Amino acid sequence: MIDNNVQERAKRVKILVLDIDGVMTDGRIIYSIYGDELKFFDVQDGLGITLLNKAGIKSVIITAKKSRIVKLRARDMKVARAYQGFPNKLIPLEDILKRFKVKAEELCFIGDDLIDIPVLKRVGFAVAVPNAMDEVKNHAHYVTSKAGGRGAVREICDLILKAQGKWSEATSPYLA
Numbered sequence: 768m769i770d771n772n773v774q775e776r777a778k779r780v781k782i783l784v785l786d787i788d789g790v791m792t793d794g795r796i797i798y799s800i801y802g803d804e805l806k807f808f809d810v811q812d813g814l815g816i817t818l819l820n821k822a823g824i825k826s827v828i829i830t831a832k833k834s835r836i837v838k839l840r841a842r843d844m845k846v847a848r849a850y851q852g853f854p855n856k857l858i859p860l861e862d863i864l865k866r867f868k869v870k871a872e873e874l875c876f877i878g879d880d881l882i883d884i885p886v887l888k889r890v891g892f893a894v895a896v897p898n899a900m901d902e903v904k905n906h907a908h909y910v911t912s913k914a915g916g917r918g919a920v921r922e923i924c925d926l927i928l929k930a931q932g933k934w935s936e937a938t939s940p941y942l943a
Contacts, residue, residue: 769926773909776892777930781873782847782863783819784886785920786856787830787837789879790896793916806836809916815924816844822933827863829856831882856886877923878903879915894923 769777788794791812797805816826828841828849841849848866850859864871872891876883879899887893887906895907896915904910909926911919928934935942 769909769930773892773926774930776908777875777927779873779891780875780927780931781824781869782867782875783816783824783826783920783923783927784860784863784874784876784890785826785828785846786876786878786880786883787828787834788832789898790877790915791828791840791920793914794879794898804834804836806834806840807916808840809918809921811918812916812920812924813840813844815921816846818928818937819924820845822928822931822937824927824931824933825867829853829859829876829886831856854882856882857889860886860889875923875927877911877920 785791791808792806819826825847827847830837830851831854833852837849837851853859871889874890875892875894876886876890877894878887879896881900881902883903884906893907895904895910896919897910898914911922913919913922928937
């Protein structure tokens with residue numbers, strides 16, 4: 768059962784902001800013999816973002832690394848914007864607030880490592896994954912039951928949709 772404070776925070780979310788490594792992936796990075804970078808993404812997380820899109824809730828990526836794979840995955844999931852190469856994640860956070868004309872209280876951010884703490888401190892709904900650093904979990908309003916890269920993002924997408932009363936509408940093509 769989700770507590771009322773978390774429910775209230777989820778009700779206000781207009782944009783889901785995501786870290787990549789450790790949140791959208793399990794945190795492992797594989798390099799091929801040719802230097803290609805490989806990451807594992809969870810397909811259910813992708814459908815969760817699709818459901819948010821159907822409900823009018825945007826998603827945005829902020830990551831410290833630059834990766835062609837992230838660009839491809841962002842395109843596939845139709846995220847509104849992907850900010851790559853930002854070790855100071857507050858810089859793109861400020862752009863999100865201006866670009867999408869939202870307040871920090873209307874953002875949900877999912878993070879896992881120390882670099883994410885400044886953003887977690889600013890947003891209205893701060894989420895950590897269970898594989899996050901303890902310091903990160905200490906700044907979260909909610910810690911997912913599922914690990915990063917293993918359904919954590921989907922868990923939050925579903926929570927937001929249900930808190931906002933948009934679950935039935937977003938899932939009706941599948942559950943009708």
